[in-house]
Amino acid sequence: MSYLGLTWDHPRGRHALEAAARQGGPVRWEVQPLEGFESAPIAENCARYDLVVLDHPHLGEALAADCLRPLDEIFSPDELRAIADRAIGPSMESYVMAGRVWALPLDAATQVMAWRPDLLEQAPVTWDEVATLSRRTGRVALSLAGPHAWLSFLSVCHAIRPDLDLREGDTSVPRAVAIRALTILADLAQRSPASVLGKNPIGILEHMSGGHDDVALCPLVYGYVNYAAPSRSVPLRFANAPRIAAGQPPGSILGGTGIAVSRRAQVDEALRAHLLWLLGPEAQQGFIPAHDGQPGTRAAWHDPAVNAACGNFFSDTAETLEAASIRPRHDGGIAYQTAASAAIRAGFAAGTDPANLADELEAMFQTLRHPIKEPQP
Structure with a gap:
């Protein structure tokens, strides 16, 4: 089964996801400009796409419209706990609302x-x-x-x-x-x-x-x-x-982005495995940084090899990300x-x-x- 996803139009937002698709990933990605990413109605995007890259302020609107699938319906408690344990700062926490997880912290920023x-x-x-x-x-x-x-x-x-x-x-x-x-x-x-x-x-x-x-x-x-x-x-x-x-x-x-699954998506094991790979150590510390991405895990932000390629961008700002605040949602x-x-x-x-x-x-x-x-x- 193939899926249609929406991300944002910048190398950080699209290159790694598009590269994953070229290597056989199950999601074909379309893009929207940063301004759309920041303000486009989430319900409209979810009506058109199976997966949506979003930021956490959209959650209140998304829950009111009931347009996202809670991820505990797709992933086990152990899988979600492992992703949360690897996430830097409040990245995973920012996607928890009304007691459930609504997106996976693909990318971390502040x-x-x-x-x-x-x-x-x-x-x-x-x-x-x-x-x-x-x-x-x-x-x-x-x-x-x-x-x-x-x-x-x-x-x-x-x-x-x-x-x-x-x-x-x-x-x-x-x-x-x-x-x-x-x-x-x-x-x-x-x-x-x-x-x-x-x-x-x-x-x-x-x-x-x-x-x-x-x-x-x-x-x-x-x-x-x-x-x-x-x-x-x-x-x-x-x-x-x-x-x-x-x-x-x-x-x-806090900024950053999460991958959310819309109500229209019929999730199969291939998509589940692909999302777990994107959030896992191999992609976060290797594939994503190698394709202009900005990983969401603490290990990646402190990885000497990842930092050597970018003038220590990650290690020089990690303290701020750890202390970042979650904005109104x-x-x-x-x-x-x-x-x-x-x-x-x-x-x-x-x-x-x-x-x-x-x-x-x-x-x-x-x-x-x-x-x-x-x-x-």
């Missing part, structure tokens, strides 16, 4: 710091150091396009309050934390180079590695191993996300992050007082949020 080693001697460590560098050089860029204004805001909030847990959508950022985070970002936004204002993370990293010297550092951007490859004309370095103070954990919002969360990002960009452009902007975000949260709906048995 917001980290990207910098140009030819323009900077070293990366800053704290947000104060980032601000100092911004004032001195004017070459510190923020990632604010699409949903990333909201995600950058949440990352700073988690640096301030590492214990903050917003995943279920039943609480919002405390006002004092929101004001402090917005104050930090608003200051940087004043000097963020206009050349990358409308670019998504891929666009920012392409810009930085494309010989444009107006951006020396992006303090929060989703890490892509592809831009650390020594073969690039201007390889980037990556470092842990900024901290509020030295010795405190970095604040970052409630039904309505995607709509809220879109609206909140637009409000943050508008507030920064208008010079809105951070306290007033924090109040606006809270009011939007109360209006737009929906409680998580349990799937029907």
